[in-house]
Amino acid sequence: MIRPARVIEIQSAPRPPEPRRGRGALTNRSGRFEPQQRQTIEDGWSASAPAGPFKTEVTLERAKSVITRNESPDIAFDRSINPFRGCEHGCVYCFARPTHAYMGLSPGLDFESRLFVKDGAAALLERELAAPGYQPKTIAIGTNTDPYQPIERRYRVMRSLLEVLARTNHPVGIVTKSAGITRDIDILAPMARLGLVKVAMSVTTLDPELARHMEPRAAAPHLRLAALAELAKAGIPTSVMVAPVIPSINDPEIETILAKAQAAGAREAGYVMLRLPLEVRDLFREWLLAHYPDKLRHVMSLVRSVHDGKDYDSTFGTRMKGSGPYAWMIGRRFEIAAERLGLNRMRTRLRTDLFVRPKNRGEQLDMFALHANNAEMHQKPGA
Numbered sequence: 285m286i287r288p289a290r291v292i293e294i295q296s297a298p299r300p301p302e303p304r305r306g307r308g309a310l311t312n313r314s315g316r317f318e319p320q321q322r323q324t325i326e327d328g329w330s331a332s333a334p335a336g337p338f339k340t341e342v343t344l345e346r347a348k349s350v351i352t353r354n355e356s357p358d359i360a361f362d363r364s365i366n367p368f369r370g371c372e373h374g375c376v377y378c379f380a381r382p383t384h385a386y387m388g389l390s391p392g393l394d395f396e397s398r399l400f401v402k403d404g405a406a407a408l409l410e411r412e413l414a415a416p417g418y419q420p421k422t423i424a425i426g427t428n429t430d431p432y433q434p435i436e437r438r439y440r441v442m443r444s445l446l447e448v449l450a451r452t453n454h455p456v457g458i459v460t461k462s463a464g465i466t467r468d469i470d471i472l473a474p475m476a477r478l479g480l481v482k483v484a485m486s487v488t489t490l491d492p493e494l495a496r497h498m499e500p501r502a503a504a505p506h507l508r509l510a511a512l513a514e515l516a517k518a519g520i521p522t523s524v525m526v527a528p529v530i531p532s533i534n535d536p537e538i539e540t541i542l543a544k545a546q547a548a549g550a551r552e553a554g555y556v557m558l559r560l561p562l563e564v565r566d567l568f569r570e571w572l573l574a575h576y577p578d579k580l581r582h583v584m585s586l587v588r589s590v591h592d593g594k595d596y597d598s599t600f601g602t603r604m605k606g607s608g609p610y611a612w613m614i615g616r617r618f619e620i621a622a623e624r625l626g627l628n629r630m631r632t633r634l635r636t637d638l639f640v641r642p643k644n645r646g647e648q649l650d651m652f653a654l655h656a657n658n659a660e661m662h663q664k665p666g667a
Contacts, residue, residue, distance in 0.1 A: 291404060303574055304393070306500050307338055310570045312393040313443075316562065338397045340372060340436060345400040345634035348406040350445075351423065354544075360601045361424040361457065365409070367441040369400035371429040373461065375499040376571045377528055380428045384564040391563040396501075399435060406444035413452055414644035420636040422455040432462035446471045452642055453480060455634035459525065461486040463503040463511040473518040479635040481514030482521040485512045486553070487541050489534045498533075509548045516549025521632040525550030528556045531613055532579055533585030538614070539621040546625040553627040555618050557606040558587060560596045586610055592595050 303310055306321035352364050370384060381391035389398055402408075425431050431442040449456050450471050458465065465472075465483065475481040489495050490505045490616040503511070516522050524545035526617070542553055543560065560568055572580040584595070590606030594597050597606075605611060622628050 285447070289544065299423055305392060306337055306374070307396060308376035308378075308498065308500050308571070309381075309396065309425040309567050310574055311567070312390045312658050313563075313566075314601065315388065315390055316382075318388065321440040338393050340435070341398050343398070343400050344403040346404065347370065347402045347408060349412060350402060350405045356600065358604060361427075362420055363421060364427050365405070365431075366428045366435065367402055367405055367425070367431050367434065367445065368429050369394050369402075370398060371394055372399060372433045372435060373430055373499055373502040374484065375461075375502065377498070377530065377558060377560075377564065377568060378429075379559045379561055379564060381564050381567065381597060383428070385563070387665055392567055393411070401441060401630040405441050407447050409445055409448050410642050411644065413448070413454065414642045418641070420454055422457050422634050422636075423449070424457045424459070425460035426585060430460050430462055432456065432460045434463040434464075435460075436464060440608075443468055446475075448642075449480075450475050452612050452640050453478065453638035454491070455480045455636055457482050457484070457634070459484045459486060461488070461499065461502045461508060463507040466511050467513050469515065469518045469520070472515070472520050476520040478638060479633075480638070482523070482632045482634065483515055484523045484525045485509075485515075485550070486525045486554075487512075487545060488530075488545065490539070490540060492536065497571075497593055498558075509544055512545060512630075513548040516551075517658075521552075522550050523554065524550040524579050525554050525556070526618070527554070528557035528558040529533075529555055530583070531577070531590075531610065533665050538617055542618075542621045542625055542627065546627060551627065551629075552631065553618075553622050555614070556604050557590055558610060558612070559603060561589065565595045 350365055350367065354362060354364070371378065371380065378395070381395045384391045384395040384398075387400070389395070413420075425442070425445070431445075436442050443457065446456070446468055448454075456475075460483070472481050472483070485508050487505060487508050488499065492504055492506075495502070495505055507623065512522055512524065524542065525540055526534075526541050535537065538555070558568075569580065569584070572583060576583070588594060590604075590611040591609050593609065597603060605615060
């Protein structure tokens with residue numbers, strides 16, 4: 285009796301997409317609000333040519349307002365400005381990626397290549413500051429997308445906003461991972477002397493190779509430290525943000541990052557645990573599979589351990605730092621290192637009492653009319 289040959293099925297893990305040079309995300313699947321979902325899958329049958337470059341497209345957006353309000357109890361500010369939608373830095377872990385779905389675009393490659401510039405942002409800001417009921421409090425810039433991403437060099441939206449804030453003596457806190465902020469020291473230094481500005485530099489790693497994979501178009505780590513030193517030398521209060529802390533990827537660097545930043549002039553420090561809301565979870569998994577496949581299971585296991593067994597927990601109070609033994613250990617390491625280096629001994633408090641409300645357009649026209657009337661009276665004989 286001849287038995288049929290035994291068929292052995294071999295199953296392999298899906299092949300990760302090919303990384304694109306200068307981009308953090310690997311895919312561009314549709315946003316969650318789209319009626320049809322499209323994504324590219326590497327099935328092994330297509331040609332294995334390197335993926336082509338993704339060009340950056342910029343659209344001018346006419347916004348109706350520029351100051352965004354929030355009531356989140358675990359955030360230290362109640363208002364912020366985002367000069368841009370999307371971010372060319374391409375940080376794969378960016379928790380702001382899901383916001384691109386509101387534009388009908390992908391939180392993946394679209395987020396870092398299809399950007400929106402808030403045209404006329406400075407004029408909008410001046411109008412909102414001139415509102416009769418406006419009460420000044422620190423405006424945070426850079427909490428969602430980076431105000432000094434590469435397209436700022438061309439559009440100069442951030443600089444125009446700073447010019448308004450400086451002219452009105454309005455306090456501002458800036459977060460960035462770009463050395464480009466040093467361009468505006470001529471505005472920031474005088475504001476600092478009045479107690480109106482502070483800057484936090486985000487330093488996620490000191491390893492240039494990891495930085496190139498993880499945040500491909502952001503400034504190299506050594507350039508961020510150099511910018512931190514230049515800001516501090518100019519008398520601008522500076523801090524360092526180790527954000528996000530990614531388990532088993534950059535967490536061994538916490539103490540070294542704090543030491544290097546303190547040596548550069550930082551006097552305050554903070555950290556945030558990795559957050560993977562909505563589409564960011566799958567984008568980050570794809571990135572791990574492509575760059576650190578041997579660490580994927582371990583990293584995600586630790587991520588779930590700090591978010592109550594989930595990939596992400598959005599609960600106020602715990603979403604930033606997490607909970608559980610691993611989160612506790614990270615917190616203690618950070619606190620001990622910061623205390624040893626003398627960080628956070630004094631917190632910079634910005635002033636609001638110097639605020640000068642700008643004249644709104646109606647008031648300006650009235651003033652022009654008054655000057656015109658006075659000039660006319662002086663020209664009349666016998667006036």
